[in-house]
Amino acid sequence: MADRLQDDSDGGILQEVAQGIEYAMDHCISRYGGLVWSIAQRYVQDHSSAEDVVQETFTDLWKSAKRYDPAIATECTFIGMLARRRAIDFARKESRRPQLEPLPEGESLHHASVEPSAAVSCESEDVRAALKELPQETQQIFSLHFDEGMTHPEIAKKTGLPLGTVKTRLRRGLIEVRDRLRRLDGGQPFTSATS
Amino acid sequence: MSDQDILRRFEELEAGRILGDLDAEESKEWEELSKGSRCHMDLSLELTAAAIETEFLQSRDSVLPDKVLANLNEGKAQFITNEPDTETVVRPTLWLQLLSAPQTAWAIAALFAILFVAKSLVQGPTINSDPPVVIIPPSPEEARDQLLREASDLIESDFGGLERYDEMSGKVVWSDELQEGYMTLTNLPANDPAANQYQLWIVDPDRDEKPVDGGVFDIPTDGNTAIIPIRNPLAITKPQAFVITLEQPGGVVVSKQEVVVALAKAS
Incomplete structure (x- = not known):
């Protein structure tokens, strides 16, 4: 694709x-x-x-x-x-x-990629659509991190969320967005770590 | 822990690595897992993070400081070869230009001529062989005249010389549809290409706030009329003005407009 x-x-x-x-x-x-x-x-x-x-x-x-x-x-x-x-x-x-x-x-x-599909759709509209499908709170964390450049402790302080929660939501949110973009590109989710 | 759990854990740590938030213990765990035969890295998470970040940052319209730009222009010199290899991939915009250019008709004619010759060779010599076909590409004047005949959306505008170039005159013709245009310039002083070159800029606010490069060109002799094809690497959609500046040899990415030679406003 x-x-x-x-x-x-x-x-x-x-x-x-x-x-x-x-x-x-x-x-x-x-x-x-x-x-x-x-x-x-x-x-x-x-x-x-x-x-x-x-x-x-x-x-x-x-x-x-x-x-x-x-x-x-x-x-x-x-x-x-x-x-x-x-x-x-x-x-x-x-x-x-x-x-x-x-x-x-x-x-x-x-x-360089070992697995069959490193490809993800990176089109702007696809990225925006994938971000919008995240839970509202995760979207806010993404915006603070990727847009405003805040560190995890800064996000925790601003949102009142525990630091561990900020960390987990960013990580899982990133995986979720990747999987959505990969599906848009016709690839398979959760294959990157398989042998 | 099942294989699936291990894979999920590795993915989460990999995401943490990309986001830069692994603590010492997690880093060690990631290293251990990445050595295992079940867990392999690919670039998908990193590309996703880059795609998200560029999506957010692209809208900021940041501009490189002049000093950084100058360093980049200096630094790129050692990587320039300007020699396309035999597998040059023509960009889509260039394809559109090529397909719409008047030279294309000549190229197609040449192709048919070559095919005809090849077919003749395969079939063996013929008694009444025609003389070889010589293909002469159209001159800029012929190409411009063809554009004038064929373009249905032609933009025409007169150049006015500025300051010490006030004796120059000229006209620009442009077609959005064909992505083709020509300048006809009279009394523009000859330039020494080793010292400086003229550069055309196209003001197209629909495309970009900054003027778009329209190509570098030379005027070899004083007093003559020169027809210069516009060479736009980017598609132009709605030009508002055409500006000629005098720049360093090879042209520049962003003009400081220290020497603005002439201006034509699109009507």
């Missing part, structure tokens, strides 16, 4: 970035620079470090664009994931978050 993963703005620009075509790289910076900057600022407080996150994210992108598989995710989500990884890595240095595994070298995202 690769076709549904590409919105009009995607247009396969990463395939041209992978070939080192300058205007495609310019387009990428122009289109996704603001998003990467937002993600960097969300995780990294220091302005100079946020600038480094953006620089390193795009360097990652120039190197790893050839591993992008449109059957797995939209370009926007792929770039968001690279930025998120890089930002979390910087934040980890401030002892705030754990390190994520680096992307495997020389393999496409599709091959």
Whole structure:
């Protein structure tokens, strides 16, 4: 269901970035620079470090664009994931978050996944629809975490919920949204951890 | 604990890892479980988290600071080859442009000519073989004239030169439907491509707040009239204005508009 993963703005620009075509790289910076900057600022407080996150994210992108598989995710989500990884890595240095595994070298995202369907539908309307199906309280927690960038203790303080409840609802909510997006993409839920 | 329980527990820990909220004990548990043959990671949870985050953050319209943008432009240089490989995938927008471009007719004609020659070779030599067909692509002037004849939604507007370019004149024609357009420019001073290049910007508020790149071009000699095809990498839906600036060689992603050469407002 690769076709549904590409919105009009995607247009396969990463395939041209992978070939080192300058205007495609310019387009990428122009289109996704603001998003990467937002993600960097969300995780990294220091302005100079946020600038480094953006620089390193795009360097990652120039190197790893050839591993992008449109059957797995939209370009926007792929770039968001690279930025998120890089930002979390910087934040980890401030002892705030754990390190994520680096992307495997020389393999496409599709091959990097062991299981049959890493693909989830990342179309905006599908993500919005999946979020709306979460319980109201979980939606609020998601908004505080993903939109306002609050930490778990900050969410617990604001909502009055126990910290453990915030943690559990975020984790289970993420799995639930993943399963809904995966169903929209035609995949099977709960297969990622099976052998 | 059943296999299903183990898998569910691993998923929950994996979600915690993606969200960055594993405590030391959970990290150890995750490491142990991930070594087991039953539990494998994939990217689906991480992609989901990225999709949710980008969904929330995309609407903020953040703009890169100039310093960061300059660093990115500098840093990308070592990765530029500008040589598409043999398996170049043409973007859908380019397909639309190609299918609607006047050159396409010539290309199809050339294809038929090649097929005809190939068929002749397979069938063996013929006594009365025709001379080889030479395909000449249309000039910018011919392509523009064809657009003028065929476009049903043509936008036409006159360029006015600004400041030291006030002697230039010109016209722009554009078709939303065909995603094709041309500028006819007269008395625009010749540029040295090694020092600077002209760049067209298309103001299309329906598409983006910022002007969209319409391509870099050169004027080789003073005083002549040049016909320049518009090269828009992004689809244009409702252009409000066309602006020519003078930029560094290769053009820029975002113009500082230090040298605005000419402006044409779409009527």
